[in-house]
Amino acid sequence: MTEKTTKSYDFLFSVAPMLDWTDRHCRMFHRLMTRRGRLYTEMLTTGAILHGDRRRLLAFDGREHPVALQLGGSDPRDLAASAKIGEDFGYDEINLNVGCPSDRVKEGRFGACLMAEPALVAACVEAMKAAVRIPVTVKCRIGIDDQDPEAALDALARAVVAAGADALIVHARKAWLSGLSPKENRDIPPLDYDRVYRLKAAMPGVAVIINGGIGSLAEAKQHLLHVDGVMLGRAAYQEPWRLLGVDYELFGETSPCATMKDVFEAVMPYVERELAAGTRLHAITRHFVGAFHGVPGARAFRRHLAEHGVKAGAGVDVLRDAVALVGERSPAAVAA
Structure with a gap:
């Protein structure tokens, strides 16, 4: 080493x-x-x-x-x-x-x-x-x-x-x-x-x-x-x-993802692999609840994950559908 x-x-x-x-x-x-x-x-x-x-x-x-x-x-x-x-x-x-x-x-x-x-x-x-x-x-x-x-x-x-x-x-x-x-x-x-x-x-x-x-x-x-x-x-x-x-x-360097929606697009393959390995969706998505704080649709995003992400057999489509409920305004702009 x-x-x-x-x-x-x-x-x-x-x-x-x-x-x-x-x-x-x-x-x-x-x-x-x-x-x-x-x-x-x-x-x-x-x-x-x-x-x-x-x-x-x-x-x-x-x-x-x-x-x-x-x-x-x-x-x-x-x-x-x-x-x-x-x-x-x-x-x-x-x-x-x-x-x-x-x-x-x-x-x-x-x-x-x-x-x-x-x-x-x-x-x-x-x-x-x-x-x-x-x-x-x-x-x-x-x-x-x-x-x-x-x-x-x-x-x-x-x-x-x-x-x-x-x-x-x-x-x-x-x-x-x-x-x-x-x-x-x-x-x-x-x-x-x-x-x-x-x-x-x-x-x-x-x-x-x-x-x-x-x-x-x-x-x-x-x-x-x-x-x-x-x-x-x-x-x-x-x-x-x-x-x-x-x-x-x-x-002073560029970020790997420009927006939270880009982050979620990037995380999808990881979620799919983990689900295939037996990980429950909620074990992953429980860390996502604050991702869109202050953005239109954030509450709907959280509610969708809370209602559907905890179900046995929940798949990556639950996460995709939750992200689709969120508007485009960046949370950083909301907080500025």
Whole structure:
């Protein structure tokens, strides 16, 4: 395998790993809107990878590159073994989750609770770096619970960078492990973008990517004045048409598809192949509901998929008929 090098430019734009959302069908859909954006899997635990159905969990379409595998775990040996498996499957990056605040994650001693154990996170990074030749990155919060974000983020960042981490992706909020649900942790703790900017200023040689509450490419451009990359989460998933502008606005290149209708024309062969392989139509089309937000016919599009896409044996014609209900006005124009 050819040795890979990582530059901060490689992380200029990415779509966040999101549980129950960024599966392989979602990523393939997103890839048709941006060639350059980096895509991430849902978080997969080391236990699932080491003991589960690896092909079902890890297989992806080669057109998804660049695509990163996000791991959840805290045992350095298990993480190293899982990272090597991910590399062998062809992933371009291994990312360690140090930001998820769910109870299940906390009980398993991984995710955001690891913000309190920077030495352990560093040991995990060091073990993964020794096992693979692709980049190893860390996604974290600015702190948890009563931690001081200045000290907590600095301690974690310096520990993992010393261990060899290739980049830091920082969700610019605290995670409150006591008192807030995972959903509340996505909105209630206040955003502190300046804290991430200060981290970058203090570590100029480290690739720092900012995440959390970023809703548009215009906002992304403002953040890029201070950090190396921007990661969009819910804005990319719930309003995927925003991704149509990524390659042109951020990379100065043409987009693979000019409109959402072009995207759907391009995705049809993929849907047909997946259906032939036994995938249910709804497993794919559930990621499409926000595609035409603000466009005439968007509600009819969603309703048609909701009513007909869930039926056993639903075929690609259901999707074609749904798209035909939508007008021609671009959602980007509606939002402008």
